[in-house]
Amino acid sequence: MTHESLLSVENLTTVFDTPAGPLPAVDGVDLSVGRGEIVAVVGESGCGKTVLSLSVLGLVPPPGRVAAGRVFFAGRDLLALPERELRAVRGARASMIFQEPMTSLNPVLTIGDQVAEPVRTHRRVSRAQALEAAGAMLAKVGLPDPARRMRGYPHELSGGQRQRVMIAMALILSPELLIADEPTTALDVTVQRQILDLMTHLARDTGTAVVLVTHNLGVVAQTADAVAVMYAGRLVEYARVGTFFAGPAHPYSQGLLASLPRLAGRGGRLSSIPGMVPSLSALPPGCHFHPRCPRVFGPCAGQAPPFFTLPDGRRTRCWLYG
Ligand SMILES: Nc1ncnc2c1ncn2[C@@H]1O[C@H](COP(=O)(O)OP(=O)(O)OP(=O)(O)O)[C@@H](O)[C@H]1O
Ligand SMILES: [Mg+2]
Incomplete structure (x- = not known):
């Protein structure tokens, strides 16, 4: 590679x-x-x-x-x-949007400060500038009424709104x-x-x-x-x-x-x-999928298949292509 x-x-x-x-x-x-x-x-x-x-x-x-x-x-x-x-x-x-938005937001920080945090940590800007960037990003991810929401806390938001806050945090520095x-x-x-x-x-x-x-x-x-x-x-x-x-x-x-x-x-x-x-x-031996596989045959339970590259460029780990 x-x-x-x-x-x-x-x-x-x-x-x-x-x-x-x-x-x-x-x-x-x-x-x-x-x-x-x-x-x-x-x-x-x-x-x-x-x-x-x-x-x-x-x-x-x-x-x-x-x-x-x-x-x-x-x-x-x-x-x-x-x-x-x-x-x-x-x-x-490099940033990540986590699967569980509630566990990754800080309950005692306002939404605005949280979204502005990466900007303040990684860029030399004033708090006001960072908050302005946060507001703009929250609008981009479709949080309704971002100016008001920014002063609120995570528990005041719906699950979907929290997820958008997480997304705004992850995108604000254009990773x-x-x-x-x-x-x-x-x-x-x-x-x-x-x-x-x-x-x-x-x-x-x-x-x-x-x-x-x-x-x-x-x-x-x-x-x-x-x-x-x-x-x-x-x-x-x-x-x-x-x-x-x-x-x-x-x-x-x-x-x-x-x-x-x-x-x-x-x-x-x-x-x-x-x-x-x-x-x-309790992982099955060989190809882990073999007990569920409709195409299972001889070698599947024995050894894990390596990657085989097909003529169209795709790669697959299956003995059918071996
Ligand atoms: N803290 C942990 N301790 C032990 N096993 C774990 C732990 N976290 C995850 N696993 C195991 O690792 C495997 C992969 O879990 P993972 O959360 O990555 O799955 P996933 O593909 O993200 O599933 P989902 O689609 O439900 O989010 C599972 O077998 C899970 O039980
Ligand atoms: Mg998962």
Whole structure:
């Protein structure tokens, strides 16, 4: 993998230490994102999307820890940086929108001061100037009546409004890299569209690289350039969006796509993948997906498949292509 990408994740492995030993929540993930590119990360609940996002910015809380791998950002390995330097990158050049807005907002700071905080920390401006920038950003993310809301506190806002405050904080310094973990889940469709348009414009106009974590394949189709599919901590498919929606390679990806209502059969029945994502303490051997896979055959339970590159450029970890 080249380092020309703004973000280049190599063999990233994050484990949770338990009495039973280390459990791999993220297992050998390779991923790269170029400037101005939007890469969506998809997969069912528990597949490791959030742990991957947190790992990239060195934010995994104990008992989790990055056990292996490197994360190159603009040519430097973030995971090898001293915490001080990492903190300088985080927030200014690389920022994250967290999945849980309430736990990441400070309950005793006003909305205005919170959104202005990155500006005050990383730029030499007055409080008034920082607050003005915060107000403008809150208007951009569609918070109603931002001038009044800025003087209020997080508990006075709805879930969707809090999420927009988080988004404003993450975008206010025009980061080079944005990691957005389910940024629009709590928002209604109109506001969701507005936020996704905002992220798309950031990518196109200012060259921000975006990692967009989402459950919503409709959002992926409308927003992303490439798709990375995760299953049980591993990346199982990586493809350009057009190629992916024309027909994904991995049976897991095919199952995800088949569960989209728009593509379901005439009866309108949702076909979903039978079975459940395995727990980290009971991962099946070989390909972790094999017990649920409709195409399972000889080698699947034996050895984990490596990545195979198909003629159309997509990469998939499935023995069908071996
Ligand atoms: N603090 C923790 N301790 C132990 N295991 C954890 C912890 N946090 C997450 N995990 C495990 O790591 C795996 C990946 O979790 P993660 O939150 O990354 O999933 P996700 O893909 O983001 O799911 P969702 O779509 O529900 O947000 C899961 O098996 C989860 O149980
Ligand atoms: Mg998550």
